Amino acid sequence: MKKIAVLGYGVVGSGVVELFYKNKEKIEKNTGTELDVKYILDLREFPGDPYADKVVHDINVILSDPEVCYVAECMGGVNPAFQFVSSCLEAGKSVSTSNKQLVAEKGDILLQLAKKNDCNFFFEASVGGAIPCIRPLHTCLAGNDISAVAGILNGTTNFILEKMFCDKMAFDDALKLAQELGYAERDPSADVDGADACRKVCILASLVFGKHVYPDSVYTKGIRDITLEDVQMAQAMDSAVKLIGCVKRLEDGRILPTVMPMVVPNESLISHVDGVFNAVMVWGDGFDKTMFYGRGAGKLPTASAVLGDIIDCVKAEHTVTSHEWILADNTDFIADMDAFCAPRFYRISARLDDAAAKAADELGLKITTACSTQGNDDSAAFGCIVSACDNKTADAFTKALEDSGISVLAQIPVLAD
């Protein structure tokens, strides 16, 4: 049995503990190792918390316990996180951190300390929250010469820009809404003025180009100057305004790390990344380009990335890291299409009439979209989408339509998100 210590029992730290216990069995099977959380370091007490008995106030308890092999640092800030993480690595304990400020300012030192002490320092959660991007960059894509990375690295500003884009809100109103929803802090400067995205650019740039890039080397401009008129004009040009963190290698071999609002044409998948989601696009000589998309922040998404790192720390102690799946002794675990359930798209020969609406109603179906289009030759086409149902119900609706004189020209399931 190997033990984990969690430093900091705030939003992320408590998410790590919660997600670990939720999926403990799965994680132990995946790593082939019995695991448990032994300590939670925090200055506060947590009376009534199910894990209150694990809370300690002194880092030395963790440092001096040889059972603790893995440490999840979720405190944030450089001090005392830097001292604590350094001491853990010096004691040969692998560390996973969600602390982007720590990595952006001290990454080089901590990586060297880890190497010297034969343990790992991982920070998947420090960029893009839940999105696997750090590990793919230094394993899956490591056979390539990577030339650029660009992406949406801050969900708060992306939410604000989307509200301006979709709901025609002014910047100040969109910011206020983001604060009300808890996406933006009362002092929104770190998000809105680009400091948060800047730290993530530092981490990506250092990782890809192999030398530490500090925050003050990054040209950083936030979104305060972006007006509703700018966003609308970009929209008229089939583009969106996004806060883009980017680092690119120039022809002379130097790199240019930047954070600034950019106009992104709709042909780029980045322009379609909405809400508080993040995305990281990477360009390289072999793979051309690839993009990673997901939640950039939040309790469980960030915890997911921290736990992924811990799992990798455990696996790094074995030679065999490939996942295993077993021979299926039977196929009972695979359902057949009777179990398939999805909304349905129908292309039909005529407009839905009352009889069709009644048939849908009787089958428990809601017509969520009805559509007709006019071709250049004045020919009309008709379609509708109905709520999720199984194949039997979908076929029954087809029959009802045909019975009422509407031909079904096509029926295609809809992918629900």
Added chain:
Amino acid sequence: MKKIAVLGYGVVGSGVVELFYKNKEKIEKNTGTELDVKYILDLREFPGDPYADKVVHDINVILSDPEVCYVAECMGGVNPAFQFVSSCLEAGKSVSTSNKQLVAEKGDILLQLAKKNDCNFFFEASVGGAIPCIRPLHTCLAGNDISAVAGILNGTTNFILEKMFCDKMAFDDALKLAQELGYAERDPSADVDGADACRKVCILASLVFGKHVYPDSVYTKGIRDITLEDVQMAQAMDSAVKLIGCVKRLEDGRILPTVMPMVVPNESLISHVDGVFNAVMVWGDGFDKTMFYGRGAGKLPTASAVLGDIIDCVKAEHTVTSHEWILADNTDFIADMDAFCAPRFYRISARLDDAAAKAADELGLKITTACSTQGNDDSAAFGCIVSACDNKTADAFTKALEDSGISVLAQIPVLAD
């Protein structure tokens, strides 16, 4: 020095050798290990090829050479790939394969063989080509309970559907174009009828749900029945038709693996994945949802994934797998904003006139887009995008516009793909 053997010197195998030698230095630095390709197994001779001297015709040469630690299997098909890969694993050599048929039909056996012989069997290239998705699924996201995976797993069909969507081509014409461009085989059945996507669903389903799922357990329907009218009606409903490979856990614990055309609403990022690109969306309890996007096929993209696996095999032999970056002894390697170059978006107070066009021309700028919009209150707004330039030129154009009486209300760089 550790040696690599490449099985099969076709498109993918030759890509692996090419990309390896292109980035050898980087790969050796990343893994901390000197590496070389020692053998290329193929029935043919390759006179004039720069690596012709590495070609061997007998697998036993590779099996009996203790210097060979890593094997890249790029032959395709089940026979003799299965025998060769089995023998390599039994000899303790880690294997990376791009062969989706092999993994879909024999993955469980090969993973067990690898474990028994203390080596790795990796297959990142077998799903999504260059896209890192296999490794993130079994490391980064392994702290989660994954409930579903769905995506565009075949680039040929996605290209055909896009041509129908964007260029109003009929299915047969789009297929013919795909064949002319080399995206589709002369016998396009494996792509068009879904067998290729089906194999990838098997691999994803087995990996995520832990039991081998064979191709004949997957409901598979291709895109032959999809008409231009279907695609256009979906478009009228703000959706796209895509061939979706999917596996989902049902409420009763069984799983439902499917390949079929589905209507994908534009709110889903999947609907915006165009051309021969692939994308894999994953849903889980901690991270919510995350998507991986990139090239699903091709010589160097597939080679990128195979090499990433080899790099991971090498790293798996060390405890420390975290990447390292060095302290930057100076910041000369970081350029400043004088080096920044991008197209520019201008929001302006009036329509571009001849004087403005002349000024752009004199600065070497091309006006790529000009736009004006009319508000509800009849107020007009104007904008343009000019070709890539540095900040000095962008400022000079601003000055020229203002000199000719056009106010510049905003200037924002454009993210070029």
